Amino acid sequence: MPPSDQPSGVIHDIGYRGYDGARLGRGYLVRSLFSHSLRGAYGLGRPARSKVMPALLFGAMALPALIMVVVMVITKAGILPMDYVDYIPVTFYLISIFLAAQSPQLVSRDLRFRVVPLYLSRPVSYADYVLAKYAAMAAALLILTATPMLIIYVGALLTELPFWAQTKGLLRGLAGALLFAAVLAGIGLAIASATPRRGFGVAAIISSILVSHAVVSSVQGIAIGTGHPTVAMYAALFTPFYLVNSLQLWLFNPRVSLLFGSMPMPQGWQGAAFAAVALAIVAGSASFLLLRYRRVSAS
Amino acid sequence: MTMVDPAVGSSTSQHDPPSIRTEALTKRFPRVTALDGLTVSIGAGVIGLVGANGAGKSTLIKILLGVLRPTSGRADVLGRDVTTSDRELRALVGYMPEHDCLPPDTSATEFVVHMARMSGLPAAAARERTADTLRHVGLYEERYRPIGGYSTGMRQRVKLAQSLVHDPRLIFLDEPTNGLDPAGRDDMLALIRRIGTDFGISVLVASHLLGELERICDHVVIIDAGRLLRSSEIAAYTRVTEDLVIEVIDGEHDDGAGALSSRLVRDGVTARRNGRLVEVRIEDEATYDQIRDAAAELGIGLVRLQQRRHHIQEVFTDATV
Numbered sequence: 001m002p003p004s005d006q007p008s009g010v011i012h013d014i015g016y017r018g019y020d021g022a023r024l025g026r027g028y029l030v031r032s033l034f035s036h037s038l039r040g041a042y043g044l045g046r047p048a049r050s051k052v053m054p055a056l057l058f059g060a061m062a063l064p065a066l067i068m069v070v071v072m073v074i075t076k077a078g079i080l081p082m083d084y085v086d087y088i089p090v091t092f093y094l095i096s097i098f099l100a101a102q103s104p105q106l107v108s109r110d111l112r113f114r115v116v117p118l119y120l121s122r123p124v125s126y127a128d129y130v131l132a133k134y135a136a137m138a139a140a141l142l143i144l145t146a147t148p149m150l151i152i153y154v155g156a157l158l159t160e161l162p163f164w165a166q167t168k169g170l171l172r173g174l175a176g177a178l179l180f181a182a183v184l185a186g187i188g189l190a191i192a193s194a195t196p197r198r199g200f201g202v203a204a205i206i207s208s209i210l211v212s213h214a215v216v217s218s219v220q221g222i223a224i225g226t227g228h229p230t231v232a233m234y235a236a237l238f239t240p241f242y243l244v245n246s247l248q249l250w251l252f253n254p255r256v257s258l259l260f261g262s263m264p265m266p267q268g269w270q271g272a273a274f275a276a277v278a279l280a281i282v283a284g285s286a287s288f289l290l291l292r293y294r295r296v297s298a299s
Numbered sequence: 300m301t302m303v304d305p306a307v308g309s310s311t312s313q314h315d316p317p318s319i320r321t322e323a324l325t326k327r328f329p330r331v332t333a334l335d336g337l338t339v340s341i342g343a344g345v346i347g348l349v350g351a352n353g354a355g356k357s358t359l360i361k362i363l364l365g366v367l368r369p370t371s372g373r374a375d376v377l378g379r380d381v382t383t384s385d386r387e388l389r390a391l392v393g394y395m396p397e398h399d400c401l402p403p404d405t406s407a408t409e410f411v412v413h414m415a416r417m418s419g420l421p422a423a424a425a426r427e428r429t430a431d432t433l434r435h436v437g438l439y440e441e442r443y444r445p446i447g448g449y450s451t452g453m454r455q456r457v458k459l460a461q462s463l464v465h466d467p468r469l470i471f472l473d474e475p476t477n478g479l480d481p482a483g484r485d486d487m488l489a490l491i492r493r494i495g496t497d498f499g500i501s502v503l504v505a506s507h508l509l510g511e512l513e514r515i516c517d518h519v520v521i522i523d524a525g526r527l528l529r530s531s532e533i534a535a536y537t538r539v540t541e542d543l544v545i546e547v548i549d550g551e552h553d554d555g556a557g558a559l560s561s562r563l564v565r566d567g568v569t570a571r572r573n574g575r576l577v578e579v580r581i582e583d584e585a586t587y588d589q590i591r592d593a594a595a596e597l598g599i600g601l602v603r604l605q606q607r608r609h610h611i612q613e614v615f616t617d618a619t620v
Contacts (some may be wrong), residue, residue, distance in 0.1 A: 019466035023419040103553040121394035
């Protein structure tokens with residue numbers, strides 16, 4: 001029947017229709033859960049109030065980079081005010097708040113409202129779930145930390161700083177950002193998944209990062225003051241931001257960081273300890289998450 | 300009508316392979332045995348899974364989904380082994396859990412689209428199927444509002460929609476009428492019946508309420524303490540007995556029912572008076588003629604002749620005693 005024969009605005013119940021189209025495999029499911037979770041980390045697809053916090057933090061992270069670009073353009077100084085690898089250690093408070101506020105968004109919510117059994121009734125396993133959530137949190141952190149670096153890079157090229165040196169600097173910064181993202185996402189998700197209560201998760205994450213940071217800072221201060229630079233160097237193993245910062249400087253940048261010039265950094269084989277601890281945190285939190293969700297799936 | 304062998308399953312499935320088959324299925328938890336050597340074979344259609352709370356219904360469903368591993372024994376769903384082909388199997392089934400499972404801060408549309416994608420539907424198909432499915436379960440304008448503001452009835456509909464959105468061949472519904480008021484319960488039961496008949500999707504519906512399942516199921520499996528009590532077609536449970544209930548108008552008699560029953564007994568028919576009704580055992584077609592002749596001779600009006608059905612409750616009490 002041509003459409004013109006039918007009165008407009010009438011809904012016809014055409015009955016149940018089956019679905020014969022494509023049913024995509026495991027890769028698609030993990031990607032779907034990854035993108036859903038990454039969007040969730042920035043409050044997309046959620047009510048407006050869920051978007052406020054991540055948007056503010058994203059803006060606050062990008063602001064120093066924008067100011068740096070403006071300063072570079074005006075002063076024509078011909079030098080970066082700050083190296084790419086230093087951006088994350090300098091903004092670590094903001095990153096910590098983002099991690100604490102958003103990790104529970106990815107995992108506590110599904111636990112609290114018992115959505116996990118619905119995922120597990122679909123062709124995904126608990127390991128797929130953990131993989132997608134971990135990757136999504138790491139990607140959310142990477143977006144948060146890499147965007148300012150890209151802003152600085154564009155600014156540096158606009159002020160005609162040497163292209164190859166800048167590109168190399170940016171790549172080092174991004175590789176470092178990847179390390180930070182992997183370690184921090186593991187810590188954030190492992191702590192958040194331990195409780196279905198979002199508030200507890202937020203508090204536990206922020207305090208574990210800030211307390212360990214404060215303790216390590218004071219131990220380092222005492223160690224330097226009493227002439228034990230090696231103790232100060234190894235103390236950095238015990239808090240995530242110092243740990244990964246030492247690791248990235250050891251890996252990518254033999255020179256001493258502009259900002260942490262006073263602090264001894266691992267040299268030669270000493271760096272292996274930092275690599276090992278970072279790896280242990282990633283592997284440990286992934287194993288913890290797998291165990292946690294295996295228990296959820298069996299209950 | 301004869302009693303159907305439970306192994307044969309419902310009438311629609313006599314040429315199909317059984318949807319669900321378990322063999323000596325056992326699940327032991329540290330402190331409790333949830334399933335204890337359960338062997339059952341069920342065909343297509345709407346299947347009721349009845350048992351008291353703690354009888355092992357939810358455990359059985361989780362094993363059939365391939366989410367929980369049995370301690371021993373085996374189970375096939377749609378011809379696939381639940382321990383070795385669980386991923387493949389879960390693409391073909393849907394699951395509505397007993398508990399709440401909806402995040403309050405997303406809309407029904409957003410949530411069901413996501414769940415459709417998590418069953419492998421491409422984004423465009425997921426959106427289209429979500430719109431269709433939400434309409435079928437009876438959610439309209441409210442589907443764009445956050446789920447947090449929904450009534451229990453609406454939440455149950457969203458839970459049902461997410462189990463249906465990928466057009467599964469079989470869905471597992473765990474206590475779908477939980478928390479609903481009588482009207483909501485009737486709506487949900489009618490919807491489940493429609494899923495089985497109009498949508499052509501087999502349903503395993505778990506409930507501790509026998510009366511509900513009597514109305515909508517083709518086949519009922521009764522379990523108790525993890526063991527099979529009984530499995531057969533609903534018609535076999537509530538099968539039409541050979542008893543006929545007759546309601547009469549007294550006509551020329553002061554006591555029509557009494558006169559009819561004594562007349563039938565004299566003619567050699569097994570009849571019993573029950574208040575204003577007469578209950579008659581039908582031996583063969585001739586019994587109807589005898590009733591007609593007796594009523595005509597006595598000048599009694601026949602108002603109603605009805606075959607008496609057993610209620611499923613009676614069967615359950617028989618089986619447990």
